[in-house]
Amino acid sequence: MTQTNEDLLDDDLIEHAPVKEELRRRLVKGPDGVEFEVEPLRDYYCEAPPTVMPAAYSKIIEGLFNWARAESLWILGFGTGCGAIEMRPLMTPRFDAYRYGIQWRPTPRQSNLFVISGYLSVKTLKRVIRSYEQMPNPKYVVGLGSCTINGGMYFDSYNTITRLDEYLPVDVYITGCMPRPEALLAGFEELKRIVRAGKGEGANQYAERFDWYKANQKRVIHDWDMPDYNW
Amino acid sequence: MLRELYEQLKGRFPLGELSEKRPDLAFITLPREQLRPVLLHLRDQEGFTHLVLLTAVDWIEDDRFQLTYLLHDRQGARDIGLRVMLSRQAVIEGAPMESIHDLWPTAATYQRELREMFGIDFPDSPGVNEDFILEGWREIPPYRRDFDTLKYSNETFAPRPGRESQDPAQHMKAQLYPDGA
Numbered sequence: 493m494t495q496t497n498e499d500l501l502d503d504d505l506i507e508h509a510p511v512k513e514e515l516r517r518r519l520v521k522g523p524d525g526v527e528f529e530v531e532p533l534r535d536y537y538c539e540a541p542p543t544v545m546p547a548a549y550s551k552i553i554e555g556l557f558n559w560a561r562a563e564s565l566w567i568l569g570f571g572t573g574c575g576a577i578e579m580r581p582l583m584t585p586r587f588d589a590y591r592y593g594i595q596w597r598p599t600p601r602q603s604n605l606f607v608i609s610g611y612l613s614v615k616t617l618k619r620v621i622r623s624y625e626q627m628p629n630p631k632y633v634v635g636l637g638s639c640t641i642n643g644g645m646y647f648d649s650y651n652t653i654t655r656l657d658e659y660l661p662v663d664v665y666i667t668g669c670m671p672r673p674e675a676l677l678a679g680f681e682e683l684k685r686i687v688r689a690g691k692g693e694g695a696n697q698y699a700e701r702f703d704w705y706k707a708n709q710k711r712v713i714h715d716w717d718m719p720d721y722n723w
Numbered sequence: 724m725l726r727e728l729y730e731q732l733k734g735r736f737p738l739g740e741l742s743e744k745r746p747d748l749a750f751i752t753l754p755r756e757q758l759r760p761v762l763l764h765l766r767d768q769e770g771f772t773h774l775v776l777l778t779a780v781d782w783i784e785d786d787r788f789q790l791t792y793l794l795h796d797r798q799g800a801r802d803i804g805l806r807v808m809l810s811r812q813a814v815i816e817g818a819p820m821e822s823i824h825d826l827w828p829t830a831a832t833y834q835r836e837l838r839e840m841f842g843i844d845f846p847d848s849p850g851v852n853e854d855f856i857l858e859g860w861r862e863i864p865p866y867r868r869d870f871d872t873l874k875y876s877n878e879t880f881a882p883r884p885g886r887e888s889q890d891p892a893q894h895m896k897a898q899l900y901p902d903g904a
Contacts, residue, residue, distance in 0.1 A: 615858050642883040648873035650865040651857060654880040712879060715859030 512717050537719040542699040545629050547690070554690065561604070561630060562687040565680060568603035569596040570623055573610025575636040575670050582673045594680055600626040605683075608660075610670065611639035611646045612653050618713050624660055625722040629695040632687065634679060635665045644669055658708045661694035661701075725749040725801060728769065736761055739806075750791070750804040755821075758807050762792065762826055770796045771803060774826075777833035779841045783868045786811045788843060790820070814843050822848040840866040 517531045548554040571579065582589045583596055597603040600623045612620065624631070635656045638644030643654030656662050663686055666679035686692050698705060710716050729741045729751060738761075739752030753761060765771040771794035780789040792805040809820065822845040824831040834845040839855045842864040854860075863870050876882070 615856070618858070642886050643876070643880070647882070647886065648876050650862075650870070650872040650875050652876075652880075654876060655883045658881050708881070713859065714861060715854075 515717065533719050538721050541702050541721055542625070542629075542695075544696045544699045558688055558690050558692075561692070562684040563593045565592075565594045565605045565632070565683065565687075566603040567594060567596045567605045567607055568600050568623060568627065569598055570600075570606070570620070571609050572612050572616050572620060573608075573637070573639060575607075575609030575639075578636075578670050578673055578676060579607070579609065582676055587673045587677065589677065589680070592677070592680060592684075600624070601628065603627055604631045605634065606631065606660075607634045607636055608640050608656055608662075609636045611637075611644065611649075612656065613651050614653065614712050615651070617653060617659060617709070618718070621659070621709055621713075622718060622722045630692060631695045632663045632683060632692050633660050633694055634683060635662045636676070636679075637671060638667060638669045641665050641667065653712065659705065659712075661697040661705075663692055663694050725803060728803070732761065732764070735764070747801040748804075749802075750806055752806040752808070755807050755809070758792070758805065759821065759823065759826075761805060762794075762823060765794055765803065766826060770798050773797060774829055775802065777823075777830055777837070779837050779843060779866075781811070781841065781866065781868045783811065788814050788841065790837075790843070792823070809843070814841075817844060819844045819846045822846070822851075824848050840864050842867065 515532045517529065519527050520530045521527050548557055567579075571577075579596070581587050589595075594605075604627060606620070606624055606627065608620065624633070633656075635641060639646055639652070640656040640662070643649070643652065646652040647654055653659065664679050664683045666675055668675055671679070683692070706720060724746055725743060725748075726741065729738070729749070732738060732751070736757050737754065738757065739754070741749055741751055743749045751761075773795040775793040775795045776791075777793075778791050780791070782789060788809040788811050790807045790809065792807075793802060794805070795802050810818070814820075820843055822830070822834055824834065824845075824847070831848050831850065834848040835851050835853065835855045837843045838845060838848075838851050839857055839860070845851050857865070862875065865872065865875075
């Protein structure tokens with residue numbers, strides 16, 4: 493169904509982009525003096541593509557889960573563009589998003605909501621994909637500002653993507669350039685309604701259309717020097 | 724203030740014309756081989772100790788790249804810019820430019836950027852061939868004016884249909900005076 497990391501290693505990486513030094517196969521000497529071979533792409537990363545996470549066995553249980561998910565949106569503190577500025581008043585007492593059960597976390601492993609805050613350059617897209625794939629399921633993406641919708645004022649830029657949903661599944665877009673913190677709060681409330689109704693299926697969509705997303709990502713990221721699935 | 728300095732410099736180095744923008748800001752065009760001696764003189768004798776920026780302009784109609792070295796004199800609160808003209812055709816064919824990273828180490832970063840964005844090569848500059856902002860760039864350097872960013876963006880980034888662009892003046896006129904008055 494999808495490429496494994498091994499295929500990737502043979503085809504894409506070696507032909508198209510130089511593999512980073514730290515990702516190359518090498519001999520490592522352990523502290524006990526034993527030498528062993530390390531193949532970072534195979535040893536350090538998951539080889540399996542993401543899988544669709546089925547709903548809970550009972551509708552009532554799934555409803556409970558969705559309620560719990562909706563009430564604890566943990567945002568990855570990764571500001572990709574100028575919109576990250578709007579999140580500071582949001583997380584401080586002026587707008588205080590914490591009262592809605594929304595908080596910011598320092599690592600993808602602890603968060604389930606990725607706010608793409610504004611324009612996204614190709615270079616950042618690479619880091620965004622890595623971070624997104626490291627977030628645990630279920631996960632949601634909010635596109636913030638016109639730049640994520642149609643490129644905004646960067647519609648003719650040589651290095652900024654014009655359409656976020658080509659590369660990641662997006663649950664909610666918040667329009668504006670930039671949207672005010674109030675608009676963000678309204679957007680988060682909308683996302684809560686979506687999650688509560690069981691329609692926040694971004695992670696499953698990503699797993700189902702993994703090949704399509706990967707193909708789109710690789711079309712713009714020319715020096716693809718990371719594994720296919722960055723788990 | 725800067726005209727005096729210019730006359731003084733002109734006695735020592737063959738310089739091009741002076742263009743005064745403000746009492747404390749002026750630009751001097753000078754031949755390429757005079758760049759290093761003039762920079763050294765300004766830095767060590769005249770107090771221009773700070774390299775504010777090093778940037779380029781693509782004069783595609785004149786077939787020239789203009790390099791601007793902007794220096795700041797903190798004591799005298801004045802700035803002077805040195806302009807060097809390079810042949811655009813020669814640069815595209817790979818003609819190198821002298822690096823000034825030994826005068827100001829920060830210049831290495833600017834030169835790395837110019838290498839990537841304009842394709843102006845500074846062979847001696849440390850790390851000049853490493854990726855700076857772009858990663859895996861395949862086209863001609865994007866700041867050159869013959870690079871069509873809109874065309875590139877449309878071909879690469881799958882634009883969302885339905886986007887409209889309007890001339891701001893015409894649009895506001897139609898909004899404010901719908902009957903054309």
